Amino acid sequence: MSDNEIRVRIAPSPSGYLHVGTARTAIFNWLYARQNGGKFIVRIEDTDQARSQAELVDPILDALKWLGLDWDEGPFFQSERLERYTPYVEKLIENGHAYRCFKTPEELEQKRQELAESKDQHLDKDWLKSSPEEEQRLLASNTPYAVRLAVPDGETAYDDVILGHLVRQNAEIEDFVICRSDGRAVYNLAVVADDHEMGITHVIRGNDHITNTFKQILLYRGLGIEPPKFAHVPLILRPDKKKVSKRLGDKDVAEYGNEGILPEGLFNFLCLLGWSPKDDREYLPREELVRVFRLENVNKANPIFNEEKLLALNREYIKNTADYRLAELVAPLLVNAGYTTKYWLETRWEYLRQIIGLLKERCSRLTEFVEMSEYFFTDEFAYEETAAHKNFNSEAAERLTELAAQFEALDRFAKEELEHVLTAYAEELDIGKGKLIHPTRLAVSGVSKGPGLYDLLVTLGKETVVKRMRKAVTFIEAYKE
Ligand code: GLU
Numbered sequence: 001m002s003d004n005e006i007r008v009r010i011a012p013s014p015s016g017y018l019h020v021g022t023a024r025t026a027i028f029n030w031l032y033a034r035q036n037g038g039k040f041i042v043r044i045e046d047t048d049q050a051r052s053q054a055e056l057v058d059p060i061l062d063a064l065k066w067l068g069l070d071w072d073e074g075p076f077f078q079s080e081r082l083e084r085y086t087p088y089v090e091k092l093i094e095n096g097h098a099y100r101c102f103k104t105p106e107e108l109e110q111k112r113q114e115l116a117e118s119k120d121q122h123l124d125k126d127w128l129k130s131s132p133e134e135e136q137r138l139l140a141s142n143t144p145y146a147v148r149l150a151v152p153d154g155e156t157a158y159d160d161v162i163l164g165h166l167v168r169q170n171a172e173i174e175d176f177v178i179c180r181s182d183g184r185a186v187y188n189l190a191v192v193a194d195d196h197e198m199g200i201t202h203v204i205r206g207n208d209h210i211t212n213t214f215k216q217i218l219l220y221r222g223l224g225i226e227p228p229k230f231a232h233v234p235l236i237l238r239p240d241k242k243k244v245s246k247r248l249g250d251k252d253v254a255e256y257g258n259e260g261i262l263p264e265g266l267f268n269f270l271c272l273l274g275w276s277p278k279d280d281r282e283y284l285p286r287e288e289l290v291r292v293f294r295l296e297n298v299n300k301a302n303p304i305f306n307e308e309k310l311l312a313l314n315r316e317y318i319k320n321t322a323d324y325r326l327a328e329l330v331a332p333l334l335v336n337a338g339y340t341t342k343y344w345l346e347t348r349w350e351y352l353r354q355i356i357g358l359l360k361e362r363c364s365r366l367t368e369f370v371e372m373s374e375y376f377f378t379d380e381f382a383y384e385e386t387a388a389h390k391n392f393n394s395e396a397a398e399r400l401t402e403l404a405a406q407f408e409a410l411d412r413f414a415k416e417e418l419e420h421v422l423t424a425y426a427e428e429l430d431i432g433k434g435k436l437i438h439p440t441r442l443a444v445s446g447v448s449k450g451p452g453l454y455d456l457l458v459t460l461g462k463e464t465v466v467k468r469m470r471k472a473v474t475f476i477e478a479y480k481e
């Protein structure tokens with residue numbers, strides 16, 4: 001670690017999957033590290049045995065990777081570092097900033113009830129302490145104890161990179177436990193010890209941690225360690241103004257992937273939740289964000305998660321992503337949908353790439369490629385009912401028969417030739433081109449909307465096109481009777 005290196009971290013607790021709030025915090029940290037040539041560290045905060053689930057660690061790390069948030073150090077696990085925290089607790093006891101509290105859970109509960117019933121809500125902190133003689137006696141008889149921080153009188157203040165100067169009266173902070181009676185250090189102490197040992201220079205996290213921050217600053221002061229800088233980012237709200245949470249059905253980051261959102265799109269979108277560039281741009285690819293993101297310009301107000309904006313951005317990213325890369329992402333979705341197999345696709349990669357090229361302007365999610373592309377993989381599709389009603393009649397049957405014959409006779413089944421044939425035939429019949437285009441589209445795809453007809457025909461290929469046009473004629477004829 002060099003002296004002035006910027007070092008930041010994301011410290012997820014594996015009590016749930018990676019949700020959008022933590023993902024956005026991770027993005028801000030990552031951007032800050034990357035734009036300053038600093039280090040981005042991953043630390044898993046799994047000291048809470050009751051709530052931590054080991055099986056959630058890999059999905060969290062996978063979601064970070066999926067978003068492209070590569071880390072320089074870690075993942076570190078707090079559960080593997082427990083013995084490192086003890087010296088911090090001992091030091092605080094030695095220098096008088098912490099004390100052993102021998103009150104039993106029952107005594108504490110009773111006191112809490114008394115307080116709740118009385119007008120005086122403040123706990124007389126001295127009640128928690130023991131006299132030196134009493135302490136010696138209780139220690140000698142192996143009475144269990146917790147260690148509490150002796151919160152001093154006065155106030156605690158610090159300058160938040162985002163929120164400015166913040167002050168809290170110490171009277172509002174209880175003498176909190178830093179080490180439980182089983183010898184395990186609690187969360188706030190573990191965070192301070194780790195942030196110190198990992199050389200963290202900036203703690204960038206959700207503003208729901210501000211209460212912890214004051215406690216952590218008291219710990220730093222008690223330990224005689226200079227605290228890092230703190231930057232508290234606003235919480236993401238749902239459109240109904242409630243905080244996003246899993247409980248309310250909000251999604252894991254991985255779910256966005258399953259729903260066809262590109263990691264680049266989600267990355268850009270999340271970054272705009274609580275921050276925006278000075279101009280009005282919204283489409284900001286990662287490299288541009290590394291350049292223009294400013295931690296100090298993160299808003300104080302809580303942003304609202306607007307899924308429509310996510311889809312609009314995702315559409316832009318789909319449009320600007322190379323066809324071959326989209327093909328790689330869409331291929332497994334097509335296989336899952338049962339349209340094709342991995343084996344079949346292996347030799348028809350170019351066909352898939354062409355399909356992607358035809359549809360990409362119309363898709364807001366990768367999953368829409370699947371919804372729109374069934375007819376590229378099967379001849380067995382139904383015709384859209386209203387469109388069939390409108391476009392399939394005996395005139396259309398005649399025209400499709402003729403057009404199919406002319407298409408079949410073409411040496412070069414290419415866009416210009418197809419357009420030429422169709423235009424000449426429309427002129428000969430003295431009808432608008434639409435009268436040929438709509439039935440043809442319906443015959444070859446079963447739907448009334450889609451990519452430009454000539455591109456569509458070229459991609460499907462002569463044999464398929466002619467076969468499907470003739471099949472439509474048979475269908476119309478059967479329908480007539
Ligand atoms: N483990 C905390 C969380 O998941 C983060 C704490 C921190 O960043 O200091 O919310």
